[in-house]
Amino acid sequence: MNTFTTPILVVHPKPTDTESTLGYCLRLGEANGFRHMKWLSAILTKCGTLSTSVDNLALLTGHGPQELSLLGGPAPAALGPVPNWRLGLKVTYWNHGHRRWCPLCLRQQGIWKTEWMLALQIACPLHKILLHEHCLGCGILVPWYRGSMFHCPCGADLCRSPTAPATSQLLGIASQLSAAFHLATGQSNMPQTRATGTFPLLEPLHLPQLCDLLWLFGAYALHRPGIKPQKIPNHGQMSVILPFLSMAMHVLNNWPHHFHQLLNEYTHPVEGQTASLRVYLRQLHQALAKLLVHPDLQFLRQEFECYVHTRWQDKLILKPELRAAHPIMSATEAAKVLKIPIRTLHHLIAVGALKGCQTIGAHGKTNWLVERVSVELFSRQKHGLLNLAQVESLLRVTQKRIRLLTEHGLLKAVSKETGAVVNSRQWLFHHADINTFLEQLSHGSVSATPECAQLVSFWEITKRWMQGDDAFLAVTQALCSGELQVLGRSPADSGLRALLISRETFKAWHQKYRLSRGFFTIPEAARHIGMNKNLFYHLVNTGHVSTHMEPFGYENKKITGVRLDDLERFTRDYVWGRNLGRLLGLSEHAASSALLSRGIPPICGPTLDGSEGYVFRLEDIPNSPGPITPLRGHF
Template sequence: MADIDQPRVPGVSYAVRPRPYVGESLAGFVLRVAQRNGYTTESQLLTSLQRRRQPAFEELCDRLSLSDTERSRLFGTLPRRWDADIMGVGLSARDFNHESVRWCPRCLDEKGFLDGRWDLKLVCACVYHSIWLRESCGRCGRRPTRATVITGHCECGSPLADGPGSPAPPQVVDLTHALGGSPEGMRLTAGAPPANASVANLLVRYLGQFSPQARPSRPGQISGLDRLAVASALVSGTAALLKDWPTGFHSLLSAMQSTVAQSPSLRRSFSPLYQVLYVDLSDPWFQFMRDAFEDYLREHWWGLVCKRNRLLPRQAVEAHPRLTTRQAADTSGLTPAVIRHLVQAELLPSAVALLPSGRRARTIGSEDLEHATIAAAGGLNLGQASERLGLPEGRLRELVAANVVVPLIAKSGRQRQAAWVFSKAEVERLTLTPNGTSSVTVITFRQILRYWHLRPPEPAALAKAVLAGDLPVKGDGCTRVGLGNVLLSPLAVRDWLDSRRSTTEATVSINTAAKTLGVKQQVAYALTRTGLLRATVAHDGNHRVVARTEIDRFRKAFVSLAELAKHSGHLPRAILKALDATPVCGPSIDGSRQYFYRRADIHFR
C-alpha cells in the first residue's frame, strides 16, 4: 500500500503518514514512519511526541489517523524505550528479537517491508518461499540493523535481497506457520489439536532442546536464541520429533532410558523430560505428548508405575502392565516361590535392576505372567510325575540333572524352595506308545536301571535312545505307558550298551579323571604337572586329556595317604609317621595338596 498524504489535522506535524502493510513488523513500521518524516532513528520520532495524556504509540496512531483495522495489520513489539504493547495473540516480549533482525531475501525484494513474524526468535524460515531466513550479509558477514535491512543494502554495498535462498524442510515450514500464529491454527502432527502461536513457541522452547545425545539441564532457558543458528537447531529438532509421531518421540525416550543407569525411578530415568511434560507443558494442548509418553511406558518401561508417581493420571497408573513378585503371585494365585522359580527357569521373563542399596528390583509383565500361569496350571509335582512315569523319584531327579526331563520348576537346594512342577506336556512326551507285541523276553526300563549296574552317564543315554526310537518299545501297540514301564528287549539293550561302550572315547578330561580317582580337581591337575599322571593334548588342541588306561596304571602304581588311612581305620597323621617310605608328592615335598606313595614302597614300621 503506497504512502498516503492525509489532510492536515490540527496539531499533526508529520508531512508523510505511511499506512501499515498486512503482517508488517510493528518496530519496522515505526522506523518507516520516522524515516519518511526525516528522522534517522525511532528514538528521534519518540522525542517528537508530546506523550502528555496517552502512551507514545497511541499518540502516534492518532497523529497518523490509523484506524483499528489498520492497526490490526501490524505484528510484533515496539522499539526499545517505546511502550511494551504486543501485537500477537498469546505471545510475550521474550518471544521477540529486540535488537537483531532477520529477513527473507525474496520477500524483501518483492514487498520492500519487514514482516512482523521475522521478529520472532523461533521463526527461522519463510512460510511463503519455504527458504531459511538470513541474519547477516552474505558478503561481509556483518549483522545489519533494522534500518539497514529496510534499505535493502548492507553497509558494504552488497544487496541483502540477492540470491534464491536456501530451501527449508517442509516440516520446518509447517512448524513456522504455527510459530507465527496461523489464523486457523496449524495441526502439527496426528493426534495434536491445531496449534496457536503461544503453544507452538512453548513446544519448541522445551522440546527442541532434547535429542538422543543431549538432555538440557535447564529446559526452556536458552541463551543465544536471537542467533539464527541456535533457533534453527531448536526448530529443526522439534520438527524431527513431530515427524512420524510418535515414532521419533519414542526413539528419544528409548535413547534417554539407555543412557542412564537402570533405575526404578521414572523421574531419574526420564529427567528432565518427565517434569517438562507434566509441569512446564501442563496446558491441555500438550496432552497428546503425555499420551505418547504413557503409551511408551506401557510398552517399554520395565519398572513399576504406582501412586508415588503423582504426576501421572490414575488411569495410566492402573493400566501399567508391570508387577512386583508379590503382585504377580496375588494376581496368578501362585506362591511367590513358584514365581521366583519360574523366573529362574527362564519360563517367566522379568526385568531386574540393581539399586544403590544393593537390593535388586524385579518386575514382571502381566502378559508374560498370564502365559506362565497357563503353563504351570495343572502341572504335576515330583511324586505325581514319578507315579505317572513309573520311575522312582531319585531316578527322575537324575534324568532332570541330565536334561532328559525338563521341569517347569526344580529345587535348587536353596531355602524357601518351591515344589517341583512338571508340565503335562513334558510328562506326555515321556509317555510312549509301544510299536507292537513281541515273543522275545522283555524287561522294563526301570528294571534295567535297578539291576544292570549301569555306569553314571548310561541311564540318561539309555533314556534318550528310547525316547528317540533307537530302541523299539514292545507292547500291545495301543496303551501308552510311562518311560519307567516301557518294555524293551534285553538283547537289543545289551547290544546298544556294548556298541556305546566300544565307541566311547578312550580319554577323559582332567576333571573327569579326578572324579574317577576320587580326588579333588586341584590334586588331579597337580599330578599331571608332576608327570605322575600323564596327560596329553586333545585333538582340538584346546585342553589336555587323560587316557583311561593311564588312570588304571596310576591306580596300580600309586596310592594316596587318605586312601591308606581310610582302609586302615587310622588317622592320616598316624599313618604318615608309621610308614617307612618317602612320598613322591605332598605338602612337604612339592607343595601339592595330598601325599601319594608308590605302592611298591609301602612298608609300615
C-alpha cells in the first residue's frame, strides 16, 4: 500500500501520536459526516477488506504505515487485527470495553488518547483532573461503538462534562503511568508533566512491571489472598481501580513502614492461631512469588520475607522452594549467599565465573543480577568444572542434547587428565565456557515485556514447533550463527529455554527450514516448478503427484505437502506449459494442439476434464530429447 493511492474517504485527517485507533476511527467518521462507528464495516464491506488494520486504514485515508503507526490500542473488528497493540501487557491491564476520557484534552486536542485505555489510568496528568467514563446525561458507561466522536448515544456533549480534581498522589501515579506508556510506545520524547507526588520506587519500572505492581496492591492487599487477580469483576471501571491505587499510594508513600503495618493489620485477626497465621502468610508469599517474577519487582517479595522473618520468626512460614522458583537472584542476595563483597561478585561475573544478567530500568540504569543455578554451582564447585548433570541444570536441556551440542562444536568438553581417552559420560565442562555460550546468545538481557505475544521462547519452539534432536540442533545452530536473533530472555525461566525470539522471524525461518528439508506445501510446490496452482491441485487430486503428511505444523500438527523427490520425479516424467512449447519449437497453445491432433493423449486438460492446462507424459512425445529443466519459482 503506498501513500499515492486515492483514498476512499474524502476527508482524511492525519493521525496524531498518542491517539488511539478506535478514537481515530471516530474522528474519521466525524470528519466525513458519519455519526457513529458503523460506517467502517459498511464502507469496508463495499470496497473489499484487506487483512490488517494498517492496510485497511491506508486504503481509507491514503496515509502510509509510518503515519498510521502513531496510533495505539486495538482496532475495531471491521478493520482487522493490529499486531502487538498490547505492548506486552496482560489482557486485564487494558480497558477497551468502554470509553474513558479527559473532557479538557478532548475539547482542546480533539483526539481520544490511547493512554486512557490503560485500566489503571484514571487521571489526566496534564489537566490534573479525574478521567470520565460515565455519561453525565444518561449515566451509562459510554461505549465505543455507539455515539459519535464528541457525543454519548443520548446526545450529551462529552467535552462539557464537569471536571473533578485528582489528588497529587493519584496524579503522581498517573504521570508515572503516562511516562512508562510513552516509553513503551517509543514516544518517550513527549513533553512530560512532572507531578509532585511521584513515587521513587516506581520510577525505574517499565510499563508491564508498573502495572503488575499496582495491580498486586489492589488485587491482594484489598481482596486478601486466595482471590485470582485476573478474576476481579468490572476491573475496567474506575470505581474498582481507584481503591487499588489508593492502597498502592498508601503503601508506597512510606515504604516499607506502611507495608509492614499492612501485614500486621491483615494478620491481626489470626495473630494467636499459629496454624492459621502460617497458612495466611504462606498464601501471601506464594502470591508475591507468582506475581512478581520480574527481577525489577522482587524487592517487594524480599521485603516481605525479611519482615516476616524478623516479626514472626517461624521457620515454617517461608517456603524456601518459593524463593528457589525464581531463576534470577539480585546481586545483593547472591553476594550474601556466597559470603563475598559485591565488588568481588561483579568481578566474577565479568570474568565469566558466575552467570550474570541485567535489566535496564525505565531511566536507562542497569541493574545487575545473577543466575541462581550458577551461584549454587559456583558455591559447590570451586575448581570451576561441571559434569553433565550440572551443565544440564544450567542449560535446561537433556544430557543427550548437551552431547549433541558438544559433538557439533557448540560446546567444549574437557577431560581432567589430559591425554586420557574419556567416555562422553565423564565429560567435564568449564563453568565459564557454559556462561560464555549463554552470554553470546544474549541470555543476560532480561526482557521488559516477556509476555509479549510477538515473542516466542526457545522452550515453545522446541516443544511445539521443532521436536526431535535434529530440529533442536538446527534451531540452536541458527541462534549461535545469528541467523535467528535473540531479543532477550524471560525472567520466569532459565537456561536455553528462557531465550526469546521474534515470532514472525522464527516463522519465516521455520518455513525455510522445512523447505531445506525438502518438504513443500502444495502452493509452494506449484511455485517451485512454475505451475499454475489450480492445475497443480488438480494433479494432486487425480493422484499424479503424491502427497504426504509431515509434522511441520504448530504443536507438530501434520501438514499435507509434497516431498522434493516426488516433485523431481514429476518434473522428470511430465511436461506442460512453456516447456512443452519449447520442446516442440512452438507456442504453448500450438504445441498442445499439435499433440492432440496427432492423437497423443494428455493426462489432463481443458477439453478432457476441465483442468486449467494440458499436461503430457514426456515419454509419449515423439523424438523428445529427454527431461527438461523446469522453470523455477523464486522464494
